[in-house]
Amino acid sequence: METFFWIDKLVLVLLLFLISLGIAAYQTYFERKLAGWIQDRVGPDRAGKFGILQPIADGVKMFMKEDFTPANADKWLFILGPGIAMFTSLITSSIIPWGTDLQLFGRSISLQVAEINIGILFAFGIISIGVYGIMIGGWASNNKYSLFGAIRASSQMISYELAMGISAITIIMISGSLDLRAIVESQHGMNWNIFYQPVAFVVFFICALAETNRAPFDLPECENELIGGYHTEYSSMKLGLFLFSEYVAMFVSSALMAILFFGGYNFPGMDYLKDSPNLLSLISVMVFFAKIFVFIFVFMWIRWTIPRFRFDQLMHLGWKVLIPIALVNMLITGFVVALYEHWF
């Protein structure tokens, strides 16, 4: 039993690692394609049919480039920066329940690597460590532009983490658990949290954009004023790791949003499949991925529509708009939950 348990988990970890990297790679391709379509172009179409091999070509290019470290950079921190960024964005996927249990070889296999009962706290903790990768990378480069990027990343982080946390608290209130699987199971079928908490969702979504450094909040990298921001001095696969971690983070935060607000792997009519758990499991995984892809599409769609915020506008939005909205929303939710539970 114990050995089977470890084998299951190891296989799952390996699969998740490959899937997250593969999806991140093809996100870069799709991002460029979508950018092209939105701008009435065709996007990359030279490598393979429809340019389907473009991510591989990009990866090979990244590896072949010269790995350059600036003379006055802090060598260890310079390497640590992209490492932390990549590590934190990959590790979050371990707590995500990807689907209902599989029934294989007479055993029930859970599609979740770490079934910890404080999943959501873990996720927020890890996500906020993610900014350290950017900060350390930007600081260690010994470059003014990189430092500016790092400073922007950290101040952006403190102004958005709060609103994000508060809007997640409202979800915890109505589902009554910090466990991600419990949160998903409380939204069984079509009973999704988005119908109860649309305001919290909007706040959470905006914060997720800021959290993953996506446009319109991509101030830390800001190509035109900071020439790349925190990764100005990076080259080769270290730069690749930074860019990659952004896409993995996008994938993971899409998954988190799908779990918290759109019912995770739940889909309407899943009770009809109770008798065939494997089919149910397969479909639930597919449904979950479909939701994630919709979010990724919206992320990219926003990126190619809205121009970047100015820094004071970003701070204004974070502190003076989102946090009050999230707080009021949390108070109202608390009141309604208390009424529902007959506390008065």
Added chain:
Amino acid sequence: MTFMEKLYIPAIIKGMLVTFRHILKRRKTIKYPEETREFAPVYRGMHVLKRDEQGRENCTACGLCAVACPAEAITMTSAERTKEQKDLYREEKYASMYEINMLRCIFCGLCEEACPKEAIFLTDRLVPTQFERGEFIYGKDKLVESKEHRIDITKRQFTGKRSTI
């Protein structure tokens, strides 16, 4: 701003609908090496040195094109035709070397304008890209049309700029 405008979200959604419509639009991109766009009849592209009906080179190396060239892209040396070369060159004098630097050329068409012998024409062909600068200096091997594959310049000749004779 009114309250609705301050919310920004309606405006953002409006903008996103605009970009979404562009996703569904037909793309006008011409994928160059596979398909080429249609050129105007008087398009000024790569030069050709014409031969006459009997396959003799028209150019007599008078140097008027080089003088007319504002970019100073044309160089040539002339030589006298011998008796054996009578079916190679139309006039007694011919260009033994004729070079156009395609990186200098601005494709203004003044060489064609200046030519008294109807020898040089700009065509609708494009100058292909190269990796080395030296490869852009086109000699007679690339400029003179071959006897079998004549380059069609009738569109240019009938634009009323010069008489057809």
